Amino acid sequence: MTLLEVDGISVTFDGFRAINSLSLSMGEPELRAIIGPNGAGKTTFMDIVTGKTRPDSGRVVWGEDNRDLIGMSESAIARAGIGRKFQKPTVFEDQTVRENLAMALKARRDPFRVLFRRADNAGRIAELADEISLADHLMRKAGELSHGQKQWLEIGMLLAQEPRLLLVDEPAAGMTPAERGHTADLLKRLAKTRAVIVVEHDMEFVRRLDCKVTVLHEGRVLAEGSLDHVTKNRDVIDVYLGR
Structure with missing residues (x-):
């Protein structure tokens, strides 16, 4: 089923059109990589989907009830099931891995379950x-983790919110080769039960994701398909890969 549909969105900043009548759709479950040169609109696209930026025109349609996310607050969009991970990990470094996950867990509103919350949370923390x-690192402070482990912890903190769509910005940046491989495998597993959009520049990492690729250029879709398909596209080579 279609979970997210971006329909003809455009936005201009001080005369510069960052997004130009962009349309794309995302299924559930699905893994998608978005690539493109600097200034292609990748970050602005995520800003619009998460409510940080409001477009000048167009719609962002979400879920079975075809709700338009435009005009909703960032917190309301997050509660609707959209989680975003920025490039730099933002974890509580003085707190343990367990404490970071516990703070991120989605609050339960059912009064009957309040009595069982502690035990229930302990089980969920172990699952996450x-x-x-990071099951062997629960009692370590987050600040002691490697860069890659901090990225995984932040992904776990987002998963605690039970998102249906996860937006991940350049997860491979700064990682060791082993960490990049593990991260690709993690994102592929997550995309079996939810929608995951990965914005990335590392083509080897994108290849390891083995998913549909959308190429953005000047705020619109330039090409779409498998990585092999888009990397053979002459326009993609001219504006991105040839640089």
Whole structure:
């Protein structure tokens, strides 16, 4: 099913058109990589989807009820099921991995379950830590983790909010080759049960994701398809790969 549909959005900043009648759709579950040169509109696209930036025109349609996200607050969009991970990890470095995950867990509103929250949260924390390969590091302070492990912890903190769509910005940056491989495998596993959009410049990392690729240029879709397909596109070579 279609989970997210961006329909004809445009936005201009001080005379510069950052997004130019951009349209794309995202299924659930699905893994998608978005690539493109600097200034192509990748970050602005994520800003619009998450409510940080309001476009001049167009719609961002979400979920089964075809809700338009335009005009909704960032917090309301997050509660609707959209999580975003920025390039630089933002974890609580003086707190343990367990404490970071506990703080991120989605608050339960059912009064009957309040009595069981502590035990229930402990089980969920263990599941999250296992999913992000930090089960052996629960009692370590986040500040002691490697860069890649901090990235995984932040992904785990987003997963605690139970998002249906996860937006991930350049996850491979600054990682060791082993960490990049593990991160690609993690994102592929996550995309089996939810929608995941990855913005990335590392072509080897994108190749490892083995997913549909959308190429942005000047705020619109230039090409779309497998990585092999888009990298053979003459326009993509001219404006991006040839640089």
